[in-house]
Amino acid sequence: MHPLLVKKILFPAHEWLLGKRTLARLFDLDRTQWLAPAALEEYRFERLRRLLEYAYAYVPYYRRVFDEHEVPPRRVQSFSDLRRVPYLTREMVRAHQGELRPRVPVRGARPFSTGGSTGSPVTVFIDMERMAFSDASRLRAHRWFGLEIGVREIALWGSVRDLSRQGALRVLRDRLLNYRTLSAFDLGERALGAYARLLDRFRPAKIYGYASAITLLSQYLSRRGLTRAARSLRAVFSTAEPLFGYQRALIREGLGCVVAEEYGSRDAGLIANECPAGGLHVNAEGIHAEVLGPSGEAGELVITNFDTPAMPIIRYRTQDIGVLGRAGCRCGRTLPVLAGIQGRSTDFLVTPDGRVLHALAAIYILREIPGVQEFQILQESLNRVIVHVVPCVTFGEGQLGAIRAAMQGLMGPGVLVDVVSTSCIDRPVSGKHRYVISAVADAYLGAMLERVAR
Numbered sequence: 001m002h003p004l005l006v007k008k009i010l011f012p013a014h015e016w017l018l019g020k021r022t023l024a025r026l027f028d029l030d031r032t033q034w035l036a037p038a039a040l041e042e043y044r045f046e047r048l049r050r051l052l053e054y055a056y057a058y059v060p061y062y063r064r065v066f067d068e069h070e071v072p073p074r075r076v077q078s079f080s081d082l083r084r085v086p087y088l089t090r091e092m093v094r095a096h097q098g099e100l101r102p103r104v105p106v107r108g109a110r111p112f113s114t115g116g117s118t119g120s121p122v123t124v125f126i127d128m129e130r131m132a133f134s135d136a137s138r139l140r141a142h143r144w145f146g147l148e149i150g151v152r153e154i155a156l157w158g159s160v161r162d163l164s165r166q167g168a169l170r171v172l173r174d175r176l177l178n179y180r181t182l183s184a185f186d187l188g189e190r191a192l193g194a195y196a197r198l199l200d201r202f203r204p205a206k207i208y209g210y211a212s213a214i215t216l217l218s219q220y221l222s223r224r225g226l227t228r229a230a231r232s233l234r235a236v237f238s239t240a241e242p243l244f245g246y247q248r249a250l251i252r253e254g255l256g257c258v259v260a261e262e263y264g265s266r267d268a269g270l271i272a273n274e275c276p277a278g279g280l281h282v283n284a285e286g287i288h289a290e291v292l293g294p295s296g297e298a299g300e301l302v303i304t305n306f307d308t309p310a311m312p313i314i315r316y317r318t319q320d321i322g323v324l325g326r327a328g329c330r331c332g333r334t335l336p337v338l339a340g341i342q343g344r345s346t347d348f349l350v351t352p353d354g355r356v357l358h359a360l361a362a363i364y365i366l367r368e369i370p371g372v373q374e375f376q377i378l379q380e381s382l383n384r385v386i387v388h389v390v391p392c393v394t395f396g397e398g399q400l401g402a403i404r405a406a407m408q409g410l411m412g413p414g415v416l417v418d419v420v421s422t423s424c425i426d427r428p429v430s431g432k433h434r435y436v437i438s439a440v441a442d443a444y445l446g447a448m449l450e451r452v453a454r
């Protein structure tokens with residue numbers, strides 16, 4: 001489809017049918033990114049004030065907590081005053097989910113399971129306002145690289161929900177919007193070969209997806225001498241997991257274009273995007289980021305999302321470590337900058353029949369099972385996987401069987417799956433929880449890349 005037709009007609013029609021104000025939000029974001037710092041702060045505080053008033057008026061949890069701590073919205077006169085509001089944690093969301101829902105209907109509200117980066121599942125509720133802001137922020141960031149709505153895009157993705165809806169209507173919609181989805185839940189040699197052929201045929205301008213999956217694809221293209229298949233690419237956008245320096249270099253080598261990082265979480269929202277000058281800008285028009293600890297030093301990121309009417313996210317502890325930059329960015333945008341993010345990394349899983357799975361293929365299974373408080377998946381060998389589960393009081397034999405059956409279906413009939421109930425999961429000295437650990441993935445991938453290079 002011609003990109004101009006997508007930009008001017010098809011994409012606006014799609015968003016209108018969904019009831020999403022994405023284009024209106026994008027129009028505002030293109031303006032507000034250049035506001036003077038004082039004007040941007042005033043704009044942001046007005047949005048925060050509306051969120052606090054809404055939460056106090058309609059959300060039982062916040063009415064109670066604000067009153068208990070004697071901090072009604074009218075007493076919050078600055079972002080510094082916001083620190084008087086207690087933190088929200090994953091445990092609190094699980095314990096008070098009913099109270100965190102507003103007493104008024106919210107259009108398009110639906111549950112959204114999260115917890116992949118921590119091994120501690122939680123369900124939040126999202127709505128069209130939150131989705132519109134996230135989508136507009138992402139589109140703005142892609143525009144920073146000269147990539148307008150409607151250019152051809154490949155997503156190397158793996159959400160069970162996203163991929164299970166690839167019916168005729170979904171495929172037609174994607175084709176009309178110049179969009180293709182490739183499964184990050186199958187990254188074996190055969191699948192990578194098919195992806196290389198699609199790159200050559202479809203000629204996308206950008207790729208969006210998991211950093212580790214895109215890195216593996218770029219290595220495959222380099223080893224096979226197929227980098228020409230990516231000649232149409234102008235930018236790659238990594239998301240959902242940390243982008244390490246070595247991965248950035250490998251992607252540039254294999255795909256021959258710039259690489260930019262996106263940082264967010266399913267529970268807190270889309271938090272920051274990287275610009276061409278290298279600044280990881282907070283999407284501050286809808287996100288307020290704090291760091292626990294001394295100014296200028298690394299600490300846990302705490303997020304307030306202004307666009308969360310279906311379940312207000314106020315001072316939410318992300319469990320990610322970051323640093324707020326003190327200096328502005330060379331690009332000239334006045335949006336705050338994150339100087340560094342230390343997220344959680346993970347391993348691939350490998351099946352006996354040669355499939356390479358992104359860790360989220362297994363994580364999505366665990367986080368959809370009710371009663372799972374925390375989990376960790378260990379692949380001891382090609383033929384054995386152990387799933388450690390910290391259960392809630394509602395967890396029973398039925399859930400154990402559901403996990404075993406789902407993991408067996410994912411890994412294949414030749415794999416023994418043990419599900420072990422435990423009271424706690426040990427943390428390493430670093431404190432960073434690894435939710436999928438494979439003893440075989442690195443060696444298998446190394447051998448595969450050596451083989452394809454011959």
